[in-house]
Amino acid sequence: MLGTALLAGVEHGVNRVLRLDGTALPRLAKLAGKVIEIDCQSPAIRLYLLPGAEGLQLAGQWEAPVDCRLSAPAATLLRLATTRHKTAVLHGPDVDLNGDSGVLLDLAGVLQDLELDWEYELSHWLGPVGSHLLGSHLRSRANWAGNSLDSLRQDLADYLSEESRTLVGRREAEARFAELDSLKLALDRLDARIERLTDKLKPSDNE
Amino acid sequence: MNDPRKGSDTEPTTHFGYQNVPESQKAQKVAEVFHSVAAKYDLMNDLMSGGVHRLWKRFTIELSGVRVGNRVLDIAGGTGDLTKQFARLVGPTGEVVLADINESMLKVGRDRLLDLGVAGNVKFVQADAEKLPFPDNHFDCVTIAFGLRNVTHKEDALRSMLRVLKPGGRLLVLEFSKPTNGLLSKAYDAYSFSLLPLMGKLITNDADSYRYLAESIRMHPDQETLKAMMVDAGFERVTYHNMTGGIVALHRGIKP
Numbered sequence: 001m002l003g004t005a006l007l008a009g010v011e012h013g014v015n016r017v018l019r020l021d022g023t024a025l026p027r028l029a030k031l032a033g034k035v036i037e038i039d040c041q042s043p044a045i046r047l048y049l050l051p052g053a054e055g056l057q058l059a060g061q062w063e064a065p066v067d068c069r070l071s072a073p074a075a076t077l078l079r080l081a082t083t084r085h086k087t088a089v090l091h092g093p094d095v096d097l098n099g100d101s102g103v104l105l106d107l108a109g110v111l112q113d114l115e116l117d118w119e120y121e122l123s124h125w126l127g128p129v130g131s132h133l134l135g136s137h138l139r140s141r142a143n144w145a146g147n148s149l150d151s152l153r154q155d156l157a158d159y160l161s162e163e164s165r166t167l168v169g170r171r172e173a174e175a176r177f178a179e180l181d182s183l184k185l186a187l188d189r190l191d192a193r194i195e196r197l198t199d200k201l202k203p204s205d206n207e
Numbered sequence: 208m209n210d211p212r213k214g215s216d217t218e219p220t221t222h223f224g225y226q227n228v229p230e231s232q233k234a235q236k237v238a239e240v241f242h243s244v245a246a247k248y249d250l251m252n253d254l255m256s257g258g259v260h261r262l263w264k265r266f267t268i269e270l271s272g273v274r275v276g277n278r279v280l281d282i283a284g285g286t287g288d289l290t291k292q293f294a295r296l297v298g299p300t301g302e303v304v305l306a307d308i309n310e311s312m313l314k315v316g317r318d319r320l321l322d323l324g325v326a327g328n329v330k331f332v333q334a335d336a337e338k339l340p341f342p343d344n345h346f347d348c349v350t351i352a353f354g355l356r357n358v359t360h361k362e363d364a365l366r367s368m369l370r371v372l373k374p375g376g377r378l379l380v381l382e383f384s385k386p387t388n389g390l391l392s393k394a395y396d397a398y399s400f401s402l403l404p405l406m407g408k409l410i411t412n413d414a415d416s417y418r419y420l421a422e423s424i425r426m427h428p429d430q431e432t433l434k435a436m437m438v439d440a441g442f443e444r445v446t447y448h449n450m451t452g453g454i455v456a457l458h459r460g461i462k463p
Contacts, residue, residue, distance in 0.1 A: 001450055004262045004269075033275035033298050052295055059265075063272030 007047075007058045015055030020116040027110045029053035034103045035062060039071040051107055068099040084112065221359055223419070233359045238309055247411050248315065249286050254406055255417075261288070263455050264352060266448070267381050268292045270459060276300045277347040280371065282336050283307055283354020287316040287325070293348075294325050304341075306334040307354075336364040341371045348372075352381040356427035365440035372462040378442060384449070384456035385429040391452045399424065430456045 018024045031051035038047045048066070050057040072080070072095045080089045086108055090097055097104070122131040161169035168176075220227045223237070252260050267289065273279055275298040281290045284305035293303045305320070307313040310333060317331045334340050336351065336358050349368045358364045368378050386392040399421035407417030428436060430447050433456070437445045442460030449456050 001259075001262055001266075004265055008262060008265060032295075035274075050296075054295070057295075059269045061269050063270055064274040 003060050007060055011056065011058045014058070017116065018055045018114070020118065020121055021114045022117070024110055024114060025053060025055060028055065028107075031103060031106055031110075034068070034100075035064060035066040036104055036107060037062070037066040037069040038077065039069065040074050040077055041071060042073045049107065051110075066099065068101060068103045069097070070104060071096040071098075080108070081111075223423075230359055237357045248312065249319075251406070251410060251417075254410065255403060259451060263381060263450055263457070264288050264292075266450060267350065267352065267379055267457055268296070270448070270457065271296075271348050271350065271379055272377060273297060273348050278345065279303045280339075280341070280346045280349045280368075281305050282334075282339075282349065282351040282368070283357070285312045285316055285353075287320045289350055289352055290316070290329060291320060291323060291325050293350075294320075294329050297328060299328055302328055302330065304330045304332055304346075306332045306336075306339070308333065308335050337367055338363075339367045339371050343370050344373045345371050346373060347376050348379070349376070350379045350381070352379075353383070355380055355382050355433075356423050361428070362436060362440060365437060365442075369441050369462055374462055376462050378437070378458075378460045378462070380433065380437070380458040382433070382456065382458070383424040383427060384433070384453055387449060387453035391454075395454060430458075433458055 018028070028051040032053060034051060036049040036051075038049065040047070046060070048059040048062040050059065050062075070077075072092075076089065076092060076094055080086055080095075083089055086105060089095065090101065119131050119135040122134060125131075126134065157167075157169075160167045161172070218229045221230045221233050223233050256263075271279075271293070273293055273296045275296070277297045278301060279293045279297060281287075281293060281303060284290050284307055287305055290303050290305040297303060305313070305316055307316065313331055313333055320326070320329060332340065336354065337360050349372055351364075351368070355361055355364065365378075372378060386395050400418075403417045403421050404414040407420075408414040411417075427433075430449065430453065434445050434447055437458060437460045441463070443463045445458065445460040447456045447458040
């Protein structure tokens with residue numbers, strides 16, 4: 001019962017969040033009737049996801065047949081949930097996927113594309129003016145933080161590669177890799193030429 | 208030897224809570240109880256169980272095995288908690304029938320579901336669980352949640368449910384049962400016979416209906432007895448799950 005209560009609470013929260021995105025529920029409605037089983041191996045937890053027009057239903061057990069079954073350790077499931085390149089993770093050796101993987105990828109796509117309208121939810125509490133002011137402030141702070149982070153990353157890369165010479169810069173590395181490629185091609189050509197000349201110098205069977 | 212089920216006028220009697228009443232009067236008396244509580248049924252359920260009834264019903268849905276295209280019968284469906292979930296699971300190609308013998312409860316359930324936008328694949332039928340007005344082998348799943356204890360002839364009702372189920376279909380009986388822990392049982396008794404009627408008095412101005420609820424629960428067969436009744440009726444692979452320490456049990460049987 002405790003597990004059921006916990007799942008009911010999580011489901012309520014997840015569906016509240018999903019409702020903040022205008023496109024999530026219509027996209028989930030297209031998956032209505034599908035059942036996805038997530039079998040986490042370590043720790044051993046089994047979870048069933050049932051998408052529908054009202055959001056996601058979570059269940060600790062499900063007696064009806066499932067459309068897709070994903071079995072993997074918790075770390076891999078977490079990686080799958082956060083990465084954009086899901087296909088690569090799904091092909092990993094510790095992942096076991098059975099059934100219609102399209103359902104799983106569609107569901108993951110919906111969750112990946114979430115654009116939550118927090119300002120709308122805030123407006124219920126603060127009113128339209130308050131939520132707009134707070135939203136604008138938070139957005140400008142987020143933009144400033146993002147720009148500062150990008151700038152810091154660029155400055156650090158420049159310092160390490162150009163000034164302290166601790167790391168090789170990307171362009172320099174690419175130039176070296178190109179030289180190595182040319183050298184490898186030249187060696188291959190030389191090798192082929194030597195092989196051809198050796199064949200020519202060999203006494204013919206007819207002589 | 209006198210048959211305890213026979214009254215002095217030879218009409219068989221049955222229990223209505225702790226009272227013995229002629230069988231012909233039980234349905235009428237139960238109907239009066241539900242006419243009285245129908246308007247505030249959901250509110251009282253939440254208050255009495257602290258919202259836990261939603262978890263009991265959730266577990267029932269999980270074990271139902273219902274899927275897209277299935278036909279489901281929700282007997283004594285009341286205000287439609289289970290029907291709402293089943294309607295979502297069976298989709299537009301399936302069908303859910305909400306059946307209740309009580310007109311007031313059926314009306315509350317129908318209005319509530321329509322207000323929630325649950326329509327198209329749901330039918331509402333006023334029906335007696337003992338004489339279900341459906342063809343043989345018709346449903347993939349039949350449920351009766353907190354309804355069986357109010358039925359006069361439980362054996363007849365179980366046989367009727369078996370008849371309308373398709374072979375391989377499942378019956379789920381969610382009902383109050385016997386707590387498995389002695390201490391919990393004592394606390395539960397104290398709660399049921401003092402607090403429940405008081406809550407009923409305060410909220411619906413009807414303490415008697417909630418006294419009947421507590422008494423009818425005590426008169427209902429315990430887990431093993433109900434399991435044996437389902438086996439006698441013809442169900443196979445009958446199992447039950449105790450919930451909240453046995454206060455409620457979910458019995459499941461398959462039609463062979």
